[in-house]
Amino acid sequence: MKVARHVIEARREAIAKLLGNVGYVPVLEICKQFNVSEATARRDLTELESQRRLTRTHGGALSDFNRNFPPLDSRKTEEAEAKQKVGLKASTFVKAGMTLYLDSGSTVHCAAEAIVAARIPDLQIITTSIPTAQLVCTLPGVEVYIPGGLYLAQQAMVAGDRTLEEVARWNFDLALLGAQGIDENGLWNSQRDISHQQREVIRRSDQTLICMHKSKLGRTGPSAVTRDIAPLYLVVDADAAMVAKAKVKMPAQHIITA
Amino acid sequence: MKVARHVIEARREAIAKLLGNVGYVPVLEICKQFNVSEATARRDLTELESQRRLTRTHGGALSDFNRNFPPLDSRKTEEAEAKQKVGLKASTFVKAGMTLYLDSGSTVHCAAEAIVAARIPDLQIITTSIPTAQLVCTLPGVEVYIPGGLYLAQQAMVAGDRTLEEVARWNFDLALLGAQGIDENGLWNSQRDISHQQREVIRRSDQTLICMHKSKLGRTGPSAVTRDIAPLYLVVDADAAMVAKAKVKMPAQHIITA
DNA sequence: ATTTACATGATTGAGAACAGTCATATAAAT
């Protein structure tokens, strides 16, 4: 029987969310959880895949978010080098005594590695990323705060309403954020929760650096963080001309080439 | 043909690493990458899975994110067996659908391992322990919340005023707590912060199990959690007579021998 | 109210993945 549109949307949204939390969902698991036949479960998955929100595998589906943010350590791609360059550049903005927000994501994690390498002391660091927290807590005089929230196994981070509330209780001297894309319409990320939270961080931070590598220039994502990117700073492994080509509306002095 | 042990180890290590980078590897991909038959690829995967280093799926394997924490593992070596027994017993009190508080500490971590082994689904788990969070989040239908707070590198946990505040926003069906000691004056722990927080958890939980091994009977600690231990339950690898010798004022039916 | 559109579940055949068994060749043990 045909079923109301909103029911379908809700179920697919729920599947996507489930996938975001768990990382991998077998088809039969979906059948059980949502009381649908394999056929519909598969149909939902193919639909979600065509929306680029997941990747199908034999027997189930993989979170796409996982592919964008694979585990942060032990990676050796040429992308990793770019990210390290970007992270290193971003870390030069960090000064002793700052209250600092570090986003979850591999590029910002590289920045954290550079901060540790530079042995910048006496920071107050707030981060939703567990690996990043564990990394920076080795620095002398550094206090690391993790906002509470739902733990996402895939990304080893916390997120959700409570996280947002917690973040709203801080003010930052500097925030380092990752993103999925930036174009003439603004800044984009992968999930509504994360975009929401980043918007709050931007509001509460004296200065915000968007850390990304050049392949993300001109690209978008499922969820808009902000259209108004003029106050932000962009740290990227590309010169101003390349950034201009992506139609990023940002003052030239806010573009920092790594 | 039989092949040298180190070759096998190396290949399996490489598979694990590959998995760490990519997040998901199909079996055939392993066959191609390492020039082995499907049989060996599968054998490697089952071996790695038994080492808890990955999760198998139909057609491949998923990277496992619940990495073991060195600090917790080293603490586990002594009296590990006793703690596992206690943890196993405590886990039998956990039923599907519960809202559950899991304390930070090795004994409760053992209980978490037993919960995972029993594959109890649909829990809502609140824990301040990062390793425990990463362990239990693998269960189906389980949501894991980490209260915000100051990250303590030593214990891989969060603590502090904010953590207490966050905990105070929940109510639990069941709480599993560790402790440093219990005697005629009540329950003891190592730090004021932790005692404070445990007191709050006890207040907010329908049932509280204190999980400890017998060497802690009759011992105290720097900070009192509560003098009124009568409503609590004690899971310990000792019989009622041994508990009585420690002058623990607790109804007999509240003493559970592991 | 009637018609159209379509989401769903059941069925089916094809293809993929799996566990088990066995022969073999080589590493480790003696």
Added chain:
DNA sequence: ATTTATATGACTGTTCTCAATCATGTAAAT
């Protein structure tokens, strides 16, 4: 050097997964 242990690949039958098709009943459109 001889024996034992075992890692491997080939083979096999079974199970699982998948895409396609069709009938059905309900939501949307008219």
